[in-house]
Amino acid sequence: MNRTFIPAPAVIREIIRENDRISTFRLEITDKTIPFTFHPGQFLMISVPHCGEAAISISSSPYTLPLIDLSIMRTGELTTAIHAMKEGTQLGIRGPFGTVFPM
Numbered sequence: 001m002n003r004t005f006i007p008a009p010a011v012i013r014e015i016i017r018e019n020d021r022i023s024t025f026r027l028e029i030t031d032k033t034i035p036f037t038f039h040p041g042q043f044l045m046i047s048v049p050h051c052g053e054a055a056i057s058i059s060s061s062p063y064t065l066p067l068i069d070l071s072i073m074r075t076g077e078l079t080t081a082i083h084a085m086k087e088g089t090q091l092g093i094r095g096p097f098g099t100v101f102p103m
């Protein structure tokens with residue numbers, strides 16, 4: 001995704017509850033004209049209106065694109081806002097960023 005500073009819209013397709021504080025949010029980038037790929041070990045910046053951004057690692061494989069899994073622990077304002085979201089809600093994502101694992 002060659003848009004370092006512009007969040008791309010992504011919709012929550014599925015929410016998988018892992019435990020009381022962690023859920024996996026399965027996202028899909030809705031604008032198919034935005035090319036997106038990543039490597040294991042990279043993270044995204046997730047933006048939520050009125051909350052800001054937080055770094056979240058991608059917990060799925062590149063082979064499952066265009067679906068992207070983010071396993072998020074409820075800690076502060078932004079992650080609590082994400083945990084209150086339902087399937088179909090739209091988020092902003094920037095990235096990927098970070099050093100990749102040599103798989």
Ligand SMILES: Cc1cc2nc3c(=O)[nH]c(=O)nc-3n(C[C@H](O)[C@H](O)[C@H](O)COP(=O)(O)OP(=O)(O)OC[C@H]3O[C@@H](n4cnc5c(N)ncnc54)[C@H](O)[C@@H]3O)c2cc1C
Nearest residue numbers: 043054055056057058071072073074075076077078079080
């Ligand atoms: C490269 C990178 C990758 C990350 N990947 C993930 C990921 O895959 N999943 C994920 O859930 N988080 C991940 N994080 C952590 C996430 O970005 C932070 O937890 C973020 O600050 C949450 O934003 P918030 O507004 O909800 O909480 P904040 O308002 O920033 O924090 C609220 C309070 O909770 C405390 N806090 C914040 N995070 C934690 C924590 N993890 N453990 C204990 N106390 C904490 C803070 O010290 C603060 O007191 C990653 C961070 C980085 C830098």
